[in-house]
Amino acid sequence: MQAMRHGSQQRQWHRRALWAATVGVLAGTAVLPLALQAQVATSNSVPALQTGAPPETPAQQLADKADLFMHYSLMGDQKLAGDFGLAILNASPTPVQALHAFESAANGRNIGEILLRNEQNHSLRAVSLKIAKLLEKGHIILARNPDRIRTAIAHMGDSPRAYVVSRHRLAAAGEFAMPFFMEDLNNPSDSALYPTIIQMMNNLGKPLLNPMVQAINTPNEAQRIQLINVLGNIGYRQALPYLKQIAESAGHDAQLRSAAEMAMAKIAGPSEIKMPASKLFVQLAWEYFTNAPSVAANHPAEATNPVWYYDSGLHNVVGVPVPTAIWSDVMTMRACEAALQLDHTNARAISLWLAADLRREVDLPAGASDPTHPAGTPDAHYYAVAAGPVYLNPVLQIALAQHDSPLILKTIAALQATGGVAGLVGKGEGQTPLMAALAYPDTQVRFAAASALAMANPEMKFDGAYRVTPVLGEAVAQTAKPAAILVDPNPQNRNRIKAFLRDHYTVYDAAHLSSAVALARRAPYVGLVVVPGGMSADHLIQLASTDFRLAYAPVLVTGDAVDLSKLALRYVGQVEFAPVAKTGNAGDFDTALGKIMNRLGISPVSADQAKAFSLEACSLLKSIAVNRGSIYDINTAIPALVQGIGNSDASVVIASAGVLGQVRNPEAQLALAKAALMDSSAPAATREALFLSLAASARNVGDHLSSGSIDRLIHVAASEPDLAVRSAAATALGALNVPSNQASELIRSQIH
Template sequence: MDWHLRLNRLAAVGRALTVALLVVVVAPLPGQTSVAMAEELTDDMVGQSERAWQVWSAATAALDRDKVEDAGKLLDELAALKLSDLRLALMADRTGSLRLEQGVADKRLGDGAARLVKQIENGRRQRKLAEDGWHFAAIGRFKYADANLKALVDSTPDPVALLELARYNPARTQTLIRLVANADVGPAARLVLTILGEGEQLLRTDPAEIEVNIERLGGPPRVVYEATNRLKDSGEYAVPHLLAYLQDGRKRDLHAAILQLLPMLGRNALNPMVMALRMKDDVTREVVARALGTIGYAQAAPYLAVLAGDPKTSSAARQAAGESLNAVNRTGTAEPGTLFRMLADAYYAGAESLQPDERSETGNVWYFDEADQVLRYVPVPRAIFTDIMAMRCAEEALKINRTDAAAIALWIGANFRREGKLGMDVESEAPSSMAERDGTRPSDYPRSIYFARAAGPLYNHMALARAIQDKEPSVALGTIAALSTTAGPASLVGQEDYKQALVRALEFPNRLVRVKAALALGRALPPSGFAGAQNVVPALAEALGQSSRRFAVIVDPDDQTRNRFQAVLRAMGFECYSDPGLYSALEQARKAGAPAVDAVVVASDSRAPEFTAAIEELRRRPETAAVPILVIRKKAQTSPIEDVVRRYPGVEQILPEVLALDAQDQIDKSVSQKLADAAGSLGMRPLDRQTSLSLALQAADVLRLIAVSRSGVFEVHRAEGALVAALEQPNELLRVRSAAALALVDTPSAQRALAESALSEKNSKTLRIAVFGSLAESGRHFGGKLDARLVEDLVKVAADGQDLDIRTAASQALGAMNLTDNQVSEIIRAQSRG
């Protein structure tokens, strides 16, 4: 079908698709002269409302002719538009505002005009702050530049109006970019750049601005060129409007330009375009399908495959979809369900071509409303965009093939990872306020653990296997939690390949995952051995031994900064290994016997190796692949840090200035929060003291459970050293639980450790009584294994101890020893009064 025929068909449709079109009709304004009517927007106006400019022009013209009443009405209308102070100032500076100010001063104009004058005055102050800031920055007077730019930021200027002011001189933005790392003005420069970025985002997403540019596609070549570039800049946001214009028969003079423009929008426009294939209008679907083929990205393939096989659509649309599918599909299959699952996998893997617009901190999830035949989008945090899209594509795959196991497992994993990146506890089923950041889910949406438990062991094993492959702590923790409550011993371990993931999790680079896997396997008490069973008890022992210990590596060539961060982390409870070079610091940790690395701090000016190579190395090594990393942002470093933070989850930047905060608790809080943020982006909780203690308590209980069960699979005695060491931990409950587990270890050294703890007068009465009870249990099971000295001490306490409760507990332990040399006579003689 040629383009002329297609245009005729498009013109016949004539209904809106996506959004209510904003048709700007500029009616003659009261008192408006031919000169005012001729006032038009100029190229240097950025985000300027045409209506506002027309009203302002007419008002100033009325004041010039002394038509005060007409001017007053126009100024009231302008005030009702609620323009920003800086926008009003920019307009006033184009025409002058002396007549307005005089009219307010002599009371000929009312309150509305007076408020506008105040806004203009404030906007001019903002303009002066900005221009002075740029001027002083350009000539190297950085302290003056800093003062002006900070005051500008504090005044909360209109981002789009400030963008117009910046574009008056292209060097202004470049000056700020160059000064980002400057010690004096850098922070203020970053803040102003952030505001300008907000202006860019507001400009390219503004529906009115988009439709003005669409209208300009019918203008002369220079205007068309500018409008085309701006619509390309708007990308996905322009798609609903462009398609609406295509469906409007009154806009047929613009259709040819729109048809030419659609493929030029490129990758950023793909998501709304593929959803638009679901509309009922076959003519527009045909146009969109051909545009997708021209753009050429494979992510359109499953959507095109669905359209190509839809018997309800027109043959022309099906043909266009088939031709475009052949152009973009390089998979060797045209089956829609398979293509959707493959796309879901690519989203889950974070393929670069599927990332949201790099200019935005959010990603847009597009939907097509079948009832209203409209496109809508929901912005979500950038970090979870690909997870949500992976879930959506997996859902489409399951609609086509409900038994697709890989799609189910992928959906479960993506859901856990989505929650983890939002800072939610993936093991919890309780509602979380963090969920509100994902606008694609209703308020009563169940937690990820709900779906994982319902899915059963097979799919959780599959999702866990992917988590281990990708080193994803949140997915690993979530699936292990689901397996712990839904899988019995036969479903948890076995010879089948898919059941090996939980055992492999015992070697995961994150300590929390290793311990959780060991707890799950230990509680299951498998009746028969399995590959990797020998690693369960050592992992539980690790949890016991590290209940209050955390380990950090610090790399910074500057001795002072490195030592100060080391002092901060030590105050937070970390054992630190620091060096100017990464490899040396890691080697220190290894030689010291650190069982894990819980945090890494790397300076951005590291040279052994260079900073980006250091991060790559840390993420390559198994022991640091899934640990939080803080980057100390040095003054000379700029964009490389941003690139690294965006590319690698679990990396956060921190300024060395944090060390200059007034109070130590503020410093600790700042560093702790950054570590928590880094851990959160990995989908895990920071392994703080409370979490470590909880794991240690659970490990002690599971070790006792294994011992009570007389498991032939797990060897509790391999944790004896950790249990004995735990008797010296500061937490009394952990000491009691460890003693209870140690009571079932059949060795003289275990019984000796219990006796020494129970006999120690340094311990509290409660602890001693509890440990005497464990010593008695050990004696009942294994008989007396104490040497003569300890037996003598035990008899002495039982016979002569001053506290009756302790004497009673000691006597029970003594009796349980069942010693051949009956020591009870000592107790009887001790109590005799003749």
């Protein structure tokens, strides 16, 4: 027992001694030297602290902090590890200083593993992530240091060991080593290094591809052949169009063309080698556009990545850093430009270039610039409208297939500006991309497509024309709650889900899908479907082929929590589907819906956007209603317009009423009369507009009101205090031309 007490006291002293060292660190004083820390950790007696030691340098102090951070991280002391981590960050070291400090203090410990382990710990996660980011930046700066790269190249031929060390450093530099290789290859005094440089290029492989395919533009034929051989040895298809361009050019030396053909044979099969370079460049462009892993940016986690050019003045490659977010767009455009240089009639290259240019503007981060796009260069819209529908329709087709809503919207805007009827609907036979956009899951896309088609006002019907007015009606209803179809055979669970869906949707629920769909038949649009996986979800897919409202609605497929992965696999081809546990709460449903929105690139519609959509749609619908020869059926928009005159926003009410007044359908008149006569507390301007729209309806379809409605209308026309409203009501009364002697009654009502 006495020994145990002595051991406990000793451990407590060790902890106090180490805590004292910690306080010293955090206070800015020198920490205990490593040797003394080791003595404190192992001795059974209290060591005597030495005084008069020389002060530590800032680098030593930083290394001591790094040492103690790693020590306490491994010991599991989260408090002390966190304190030392913060002390490191508060010292504000440069990334290289921090890296040197950790490397000098590592003493066999794996820095990366320690940080990764800390990241799994809630209390150490934030500080460890910041340190990891700092060290990673230090690695990058150090690896790309020009002097370090030049030294590695200069000494790689000294010995086998030197070659291994140099290869490690040059591999860390990656593509940024290429200009320095070219620098030496261009220097005759370094000719002894040429074979070693070529060997090193072969060893480094794929990271050098992007600058190397530009480096083969060197005028030095011997150098070109060497680089072509390296490209063949590396063996990536990315080099194929550049090699084919050399092989098929009659202006090149036969030896150079032969080298290119031999390199291609190492990379691809005979059928692909036979393709012209222009088509191979388009094929490469498509891989860039779709972010194929084989051609992805080398440094996806960094803010910028280089786009390489050959500078004939420098006889070397130059990397231009562009924001990583647009790197694939820029590379797509460059590959398309190369294709068009070889074949200016390559329509696929033109469309893909336009798509990449439009997407480049979307992808460019706020506040960033594209150095490959000089100031004063026309924007993407300029080239898109100049190209016209022949090339823009394929762009829209690409954008729809990629589920890229921002790109779709920019493309539709360009099509609308230049397309005309023929450009938008073609000959009316078969479906154009714009017609397909009418059934796209994103509300903004559907409305943009319907708006373009409505304004085009074609004379001949086309495939999907029946969808235009319902989509415009959906746009009118954007300021109101969308419909949600909820299917669940368990009434208790259905009511539970319905309770939290009601906050955002008008819910139509039933035990069976067909019943729920029937309940929602008058809903302007369906914003969500919740349906059990299996037969119900499969039935929904069938119904969506005939009910366009279901074709674009996001679908949450419910099931047991343990079966969600199976459901995801079963409906993997349905991009608008997402699984969710049937016992899930509102947060679970929101998360699942968010996955669909993110997958399709859909942004939520803001209140201001919803209002703008409503008003613009009403304007378009009014044009359709007034045009008696329109191919579009205005009647399909009536449910949405009726919902619109019940809106809380007066401008939406007035705009919706204006459309209903032009619709030649008694249903529209009845809705207007009900809204005008029901609420006498509504703003006077709104009531005036409703009565004037009722008058317009009467002029279009005559009188379809009940005697009770007529009596109430006479009362308003006779006794309404607001003269503008009374005058509007009187106008409606006169337009209805009812047989009762209303004129006499109105005259008598003003006699005092």
